[in-house]
Amino acid sequence: MRIVMMGVQGSGKGTQSKLLAEKLNLPHISTGDLFRANISQGTELGAKAKEYSEKGQLVPDSLVIDMVAERLKQDDAANGFLLDGFPRSAVQLAAIEYLADIEKAVLLELDDDTAVQRLGGRSECSKCGILYGANRPPKDAGKCDECGDSLKERTDDKDTEAIKQRIAAYHSEINNLVQYFEWKGVLRRVDAATTVDEVLDKVLVAIKE
Numbered sequence: 001m002r003i004v005m006m007g008v009q010g011s012g013k014g015t016q017s018k019l020l021a022e023k024l025n026l027p028h029i030s031t032g033d034l035f036r037a038n039i040s041q042g043t044e045l046g047a048k049a050k051e052y053s054e055k056g057q058l059v060p061d062s063l064v065i066d067m068v069a070e071r072l073k074q075d076d077a078a079n080g081f082l083l084d085g086f087p088r089s090a091v092q093l094a095a096i097e098y099l100a101d102i103e104k105a106v107l108l109e110l111d112d113d114t115a116v117q118r119l120g121g122r123s124e125c126s127k128c129g130i131l132y133g134a135n136r137p138p139k140d141a142g143k144c145d146e147c148g149d150s151l152k153e154r155t156d157d158k159d160t161e162a163i164k165q166r167i168a169a170y171h172s173e174i175n176n177l178v179q180y181f182e183w184k185g186v187l188r189r190v191d192a193a194t195t196v197d198e199v200l201d202k203v204l205v206a207i208k209e
């Protein structure tokens with residue numbers, strides 16, 4: 001199945017994408033993760049992406065589209081994939097529909113105030129990649145539930161101004177995507193204001209409809 005996950009930052013999109021991809025045995029392709037990996041490895045793409053992501057801005061469409069197109073050529077994506085954080089603009093939407101026929105687009109719905117509140121306390125395990133937040137706190141403060149490693153705060157979440165800019169950018173772009181996927185008949189809306197397990201159950205039901 002070819003799935004797109006959408007949702008405001010803080011809606012649990014990253015966590016749900018990871019869990020859903022595991023359940024369905026699909027590669028989880030997160031553009032945010034791909035950029036962070038490129039930035040930490042000091043690649044040319046990472047250097048370009050850093051200029052934008054540090055300010056809470058979207059990376060130019062052409063860079064993101066080339067990166068996703070390359071990733072989709074890999075063998076593991078031949079029979080389906082789960083895209084997380086892409087498409088995020090009308091141009092990216094046109095590109096993905098040109099590259100692959102999206103079968104389900106899941107929209108995790110959450111109000112902005114709850115999103116900002118959740119974003120304030122986000123942290124990540126750099127070893128396992130698990131994201132922790134208000135709806136999924138670590139059992140031991142500051143430590144990963146799986147491996148016990150120290151958790152790192154997501155640095156771009158520290159800056160409230162960047163958070164607000166990212167939410168504003170999300171709203172200005174997402175409307176077109178939602179309308180398009182709704183027209184196509186593949187949009188599935190899921191209330192994201194509950195626990196991780198409850199949301200995952202609802203998503204699993206929604207994509208079968």
Ligand code: AMP
Nearest residue numbers: 031032052053057058059064085086088
């Ligand atoms: P995320 O983890 O999804 O919030 O992404 C982190 C940062 O990566 C964003 O603030 C953008 O700078 C960049 N990014 C991720 N996905 C995209 C995309 N589809 N289009 C443009 N920029 C993106």
